[in-house]
Amino acid sequence: MMITIRYFGLLTEVTGCTSEKINFSGTTIFDVKEVLFQKYKTLKNKDFQVAQNNELNTDKTKITSTEIALLPPFAGG
Amino acid sequence: MMITIRYFGLLTEVTGCTSEKINFSGTTIFDVKEVLFQKYKTLKNKDFQVAQNNELNTDKTKITSTEIALLPPFAGG
């Protein structure tokens, strides 16, 4: 299926975009990360969390949304 | 000696004035209070502290100033 990956903060500099659609056949956040680590070699060294449906997920979380967000460390305030 | 007694807050309603001079022959805050309790019978029932030189005193504190302040409970803020 096609899912949209959104990038924020310094991750937009790693990927060169703020969002992109990828063709995805896995089931978990871990699987999404594997695909992205293949595409962006330096992403693996970056500190980030993954969210879908506006909630943070763990590697084991099942993909239930067509939009996944990669969030670097927060800097609000 | 003549000393000035200053009254604040609700104490001004007990004494009917904000300050007065009294002729005083004692040596401590306790002595001042005795004089004032004689003059104002209801003062004894009031909750107050005594200050001279801008500092709170105890009954045993010696009189070193010609101005004594009677302070009811604080209500700042």
Next chain:
Amino acid sequence: MKNHKPKNAFRKGAITTEFIANSIAKHQVKTSIGAHNIFLGQVRADEINAKKVAAIDYTAHEDMANLKFHEIREAAFLRFDLSCMHIYHSIGNVNAGEICLFVFVSSKRRKEVFPAIEFIVEEIKAKVPIFGKEIFNDQSHQWKVNS
């Protein structure tokens, strides 16, 4: 900026929102500040025995009060890593809904301002000889006591 000279903390009547805005604006040139914390005391229209507080008339032993404000300021600068600190208290009439106390602390880092503001406000309540006559809407009154 630390200011260790005693000053007059009293302002006649209510503290206005314009005055507060101005105080904040003055700190925007101080670009080492990362966090401000502001406490405002507002006069409540408390209902006591079916009568409503319309205003508080504040009086004070002003010399002693300004000395106590100064001591509180010094103690806070010693305890906390603050860039700036300001304390203003009303004297005279302040209507219900109006502001009677304005405490303003600033620091490089936020962790300093939270305990500092609480310390200062509690010290003011406990140590500064200020008196409040609560005026009810029928013009009767009672004397406020801090809890």
Next chain:
Amino acid sequence: MKNHKPKNAFRKGAITTEFIANSIAKHQVKTSIGAHNIFLGQVRADEINAKKVAAIDYTAHEDMANLKFHEIREAAFLRFDLSCMHIYHSIGNVNAGEICLFVFVSSKRRKEVFPAIEFIVEEIKAKVPIFGKEIFNDQSHQWKVNS
């Protein structure tokens, strides 16, 4: 007044002192309020490797951020006895010395506002997906990380 509807906490650019003054003024009709506490985050002109921060460009996962702001607000209303609570955060460019975060809590009694403001600010720092690009005076940049 409790407001449990999710809302947009983001304001384009710096939060002005007029906006803050206005927010305070709006609470003066609420005469059951006795204490306000305001936290302001201000952009610091930090010097990093001999370069000075001139501004921060804030971006956010806005939908998620507004949900998190809402959850923080709900949690604070549950934990503390608050009359009102407002949170505003800048999005886009905020120059050094300007205000990027405005948290405003009000309560009948002062004891509630001190822990409430600290709780809210710490929760915002930890849970809200906001990102800050620190722009140096030579136009180079680095990404801010909360400590």
